[in-house]
Amino acid sequence: MSELIELTAAQAAAKIRGGDISAAELFEAYRARAAADGDDLNAFTWVADGTPAESTPDAPLAGVPLAVKDLFCTEGVPSQSGSKILEGYRPPYTATAVAKLAQAGTTLLGKTNQDEFAMGSSNENSAYGPVRNPWDRTRVPGGSSGGSAAAVAAGLAPWALGTDTGGSIRQPAALCGIVGLKPTYGAISRYGMIAFASSLDQAGPFTRDVTDAALLLRHMVGRDDRDSTSLAFPEEIATPQGVDLRGLKLGVPEELTGEGIESGVREAFNATLALAEQMGASVETCRLPHAPHALNAYYLIAPAEASANLARFDGVRYGLRVDVGADDLTSMYTQTREAGFGTEVKRRIMLGTYALSSGYYDAYYGRAQQVRTKVADDFRAAFERFDLLVTPTAPSVAFRLGEKIDDPLAMYLSDVCTVPMSLAGIPAISIPNGVSDGLPVGFQLCGPAFSENRLLSAAYVLEQALGFDGSTARA
């Protein structure tokens, strides 16, 4: 059974196709591990209780189990977005990304724990308890897709779906020693994703290696009539290949690689820059002058959008309702929301409502959207000189549970290297970049919109050269 767990998703798919292993034994191997996790990592909020119906045998991903972040609606299966206000909610339809992967042959293994409504960088904001990091159970897995990251790192799932609004795929991937990709905004339909910040939310893969990330992405991209912001991907997502980085121009933005980056993370980053040069890439520093303001703009734009999106949770159509007895609609709304939302969600709703309120809109939300334009312009200018930009994924390794939970600002700074790409809508990937003090470090690469193939190829070459071994987390 342990041999099954050691297969990457691409290898497992090939072995199922070749008849070497059965989809049922693979599913059961993972299902048993996921079910046995329980409160250990607390990575899952729901695990399938039996073997699913056989998928189409000639589907490209036939029989490969998939873990899915709780906030993707899955028909008849709990989809609670980590919130008490949606406790027990079983949606009547399935998110497009999940439906497309099911068509490609994946089977639903379970739903993964997350920060409530994807708001957080540590997965401590879940109404269903914190997730622990498989490398050190006293530490956080990152967030908001912490359950998906922990599940893949610990070998409780071959791969998983997450969402990234300001770093919620890349940062937990980095902290758990796996690969996480945030695609170009619009590359994957958001239909059926319980919304956090609609202009930023994007689904993406968590995988053990870059090849699996490309494979999962390939079957999710595309225009969907049910999401008018989704776009046709201009080319097929290729299987990443390459042996060197000759001719590749890498830019290193000064603003995201200096102050505030932990020394162990910086050392690992610099070592990989040297490796990239050895492999033929040119590496030069560059400037993203507005990047230092990206986090501030993000923490206005995302809460503003969240305050509007979360208005729908009011005890009327689904989820929790607090019975106020008397005929008092407003009290029903306010009591339901008070009881159903956790601390961080309330904080963001308050921040967003404030930023959108009369008299403050121009100074906060309007200005933040102007900063967003400048951040995107900076990237555009940089990509005239460079093929890709590289940074550390997160400023530190996994921090301790409880360390930042009472200091929102310190928590928000975890996203400092990932938020600029989110504001610009461009794709970015985090790959494992060794360990510092025994804990994984991430290396982030980003490129222009729809440059996923270039990004994945460069990430693949670096991954092969780095030879990171994540197997200790699966033990």
Added chain:
Amino acid sequence: MIDRAQVLHVAKLARLALSEDEVERMSRELSAVLDHIEKISELKLDGVAPTSHVIDVVNALRPDEPRPSLPRDVALASAPEPLEQGFGVPSPGAS
């Protein structure tokens, strides 16, 4: 700086019945976050267009034709108080 009166005003707009402890905590925490965020006021942004969409997309339109949607009973199945034809709520009368 966001004071107690502002917290209560915003909570009312956001339909949140914050507890007394939360009001105090929000005032303190949101003030700290806003102090940091307000650094964007130092930037010169005259004439910069606000972002409306990060990828160049012009209108995404479709024909305005009726299409099948969720059956009424399915859409009502998750509601705390389904009525025959819709969602039941307390009367707004008392407030």
